[in-house]
Amino acid sequence: MSSERLIYLPLGGAGEIGMNTYVYGYGRPGKERLIVVDLGVAFPDMDSSPGVDLILPDITWLKERRDRIEAIFITHAHEDHVGAVAHTYQDLEAPIFARTFTANIARRKMGEHGHPEDAVQTVGPWPHQQGAGPFQVGFLPISHSIPESSAMVIDTPQGRVIHSGDFKIDLTPGVGEPFDPALWEDVCKDGVKALVCDSTNVFSTHPGRSEASVGPEIEKLVSSASGMVVATTFASNVARVKTLAEAGERAGRSIVLLGRAMKRMVEASAETGVMTDFPGTIPPEEARNIPRENLMLLVTGSQGERRAASAQLARGKYQGIEMKEGDLFLFSSKTIPGNERGVIRIINQFSEMGVDVVDDSSGLYHVSGHANRPDLETLHDIVKPQVLIPMHGEHRHLREHVKVADAKGMKGVLAVNGMMIDLSGNKPKVAEWVETGRTYLDGSVQVGALDGVVRDRIRMALNGHVTVTVIVDEEDEPLGDPWVDMMGLPEIGTSNAPLMDVLEEDLSQWLGRANAKTLRDDDAMHNGLKKVVRQSAQNEIGKKPEVTVVVSRLS
């Protein structure tokens, strides 16, 4: 047996929904030539990552092996697959390959970050194959909720691996290529070593519905509306955006696109030719002169994002347009778990305006972009891999998908982020554990999720903050009284005295009792003063704040 091996290593996306980043390698252990499939982001939330702008995969392992990276392949243009391309470019500097539409989006990102746009190379779909060291990689079209989504056909000296990317089985996707069973059967006919497979909807037991099924329902709804109609969906779901626009056009409405992503995606689809015949649109300025029953707005913000068009309309005017009683707002989208609060906030704001809101609870106006369990099984049955490795899922999804695989006689392998799997030979095994994690884009700086920066912010959010200032003179004696500044704490405690006064009094007493040795010792001073504040606050307000102690020595 060869001493070379074929490895699979997820750095993001296996054990979470988001920041998909998968590595394949071939060569002698520790010398493998590498390719990366997808470089995505995840989104922060107030619970675990307040103030953070984006979550990137920790790519330390890749950086340290930069000279071994042959290429980066992007399956499709969703943020959780392409979003980190520009943020990681300087660290990896490998050529990036994608199909036309995806490449268009990736190049825009590179441009915005001042990186060379030609680092992104456009490649055609299967049967074209792109060489990358020991690999030959093809983009095999597969249907999803964005144009030109592709599975990666990764040919290696040890056989063919198929990385599904995100997908559903859709024979009538509206925009983009329908799933083509014959083509897939042909690609898989000589045997597939491993299928690395989307797991998002493994718990959905009914067969998925086609994108085409929502058109008639949306048309019925829009044509029966009497006021202005505003609809939101993921901007990148250009098939849906087109369906919505066409429904508006047929109802005699002028179409307005609101929100940066909405305009960008429609533009990119037109530029790359993946979408033709999109209805004409008018700019928001013109909309003001058109009767509202002749208007339809397509807006960003299906997840209730505070700064998106939908949330701004819910709070008042956006670009001169205002919603009114009798208007209709349609969520042609599903709320991603965790975003419920933001979405519900908007719905209630619209309710206060007298706007009727239609969401996805009826199931009529949205279909998922991911394969449900029966459709996953359809793909399994076509590909017939020796090994099935679930990806794109939380642990519960991966585990369930392994069960499905095992029940069908495939060998299922549960590989989470950082678990390097050796696919050589007939029995996949864990080759190594790689340290992985999350990197936060925080303002303009990248910080490690475990660096403590965000942890400290969470602590201040929970406990408030107190600054204690003490001046110590040349003889190591306190000069005047200690001084307290508070942020995020109540002014009055249970003793009914101002909290600040109580803290300052307790600090003064402690300082008065402190001996010369303590007064000379910065650590002792910090710890002592901090302890007094926390204990005193606990008594007064039932809370131990975060404390910054500043001891200024005149000596």
Add this chain to the structure above:
Amino acid sequence: MSSERLIYLPLGGAGEIGMNTYVYGYGRPGKERLIVVDLGVAFPDMDSSPGVDLILPDITWLKERRDRIEAIFITHAHEDHVGAVAHTYQDLEAPIFARTFTANIARRKMGEHGHPEDAVQTVGPWPHQQGAGPFQVGFLPISHSIPESSAMVIDTPQGRVIHSGDFKIDLTPGVGEPFDPALWEDVCKDGVKALVCDSTNVFSTHPGRSEASVGPEIEKLVSSASGMVVATTFASNVARVKTLAEAGERAGRSIVLLGRAMKRMVEASAETGVMTDFPGTIPPEEARNIPRENLMLLVTGSQGERRAASAQLARGKYQGIEMKEGDLFLFSSKTIPGNERGVIRIINQFSEMGVDVVDDSSGLYHVSGHANRPDLETLHDIVKPQVLIPMHGEHRHLREHVKVADAKGMKGVLAVNGMMIDLSGNKPKVAEWVETGRTYLDGSVQVGALDGVVRDRIRMALNGHVTVTVIVDEEDEPLGDPWVDMMGLPEIGTSNAPLMDVLEEDLSQWLGRANAKTLRDDDAMHNGLKKVVRQSAQNEIGKKPEVTVVVSRLS
């Protein structure tokens, strides 16, 4: 027409799910005698109320009219109806009336806060009526997911008002009284002026299911499990807790109750006689000696609460008990919108342990405690009120419920918190707008939601915090260099220098250029130094932190 009027004023619960607090009054305007129905809490979240322990209604309006409050009536023992009773007792000091089980729970709360338990008086169900100034109030049994839930029959000189409380139409609720249509018809036969009605499930268009329907499914699931079974539900849903325990007992399992609320609720149900024949339980210590296939735990934490038993089991051991591969965890509950992240976290932790998790997605193991739209209409049809006032709902629920009422020829009135409705005469009208809001229990202190305390904490969570210390000598000259302490900010900025050094350097330069007038002026110093920090940080890390400036003057 009399110069006396009948008023309805929601102070909490109308325009939100939570902190139900409704006021009724009768008398001359401004002199009405008042009763309060329910005094509930809402729960904080990291997005809008980090660090807060509980959210209470703002009862300022009631406090200012304390001498006019005749009584407080509690419909049932859920936290969003009874949770604020002890926290507001000192401000209101009115007698509290409740039925046996609710009174038991309320008294425990009073005791925990050192208030007299006999402030809570037990009253029997309808036809008993409790006098309260101009009102006669009866507790009319209605089915819900907790024992002895009751509607309030409020007889006033201007007619009968029915306040539904939380309810569903359940003829077989397991524990507690079945809904009794004949009794309700009798109570309503002489005409009802207004029905103030639960709106929670107005968007659910299918008829609700009885509590009795989950029993057989739970029994099937538990009897087929091979490892330990752990189930969670709201502890106060004692019918469900009993169903779960009985399923365990029938499967030959010993029952263990874990979590304070679980034990308290089972105890209260037994003490008050609302539940009989609860299977025997064993303490957690004994459980360790019993084979896991003979154990069933009933635990708190159905909403993923971090400190509850379920979350602790998901992280590791709890009271010496540990879950293992092959065990089963059952959520016999629905995730309340906003709690998804916490619940999903637990499910994935269990998945990592190899524990199978069954949630409510099948609809088999949980039924709602609230009336769906058809059941709301059943109650409307029995009560036949002149006016329907939706409550217990967000704005969207209230608005939809008004639409349902109007479609049936009742007069629907949309009244949100603070909207005082005059129910006198034939046409209800808005009498007054009362300022309402939320009060945060923050540690041991109550602070107003708009006091800025929590806003400052959120800002620190988003932006981090910087302390700047400057010492100014007797001649108003800076003594030494300014000093920076940071919390929740990255150490290194885009210039690759330590952020602290950059800030201190920029502050020094500013101080060096500051003129004598600025140096003498505390406000100018604060504003100037703060501005430097924010601008400098914006350049370095793309973020403007919160800043505390301490200028210590030796003069």
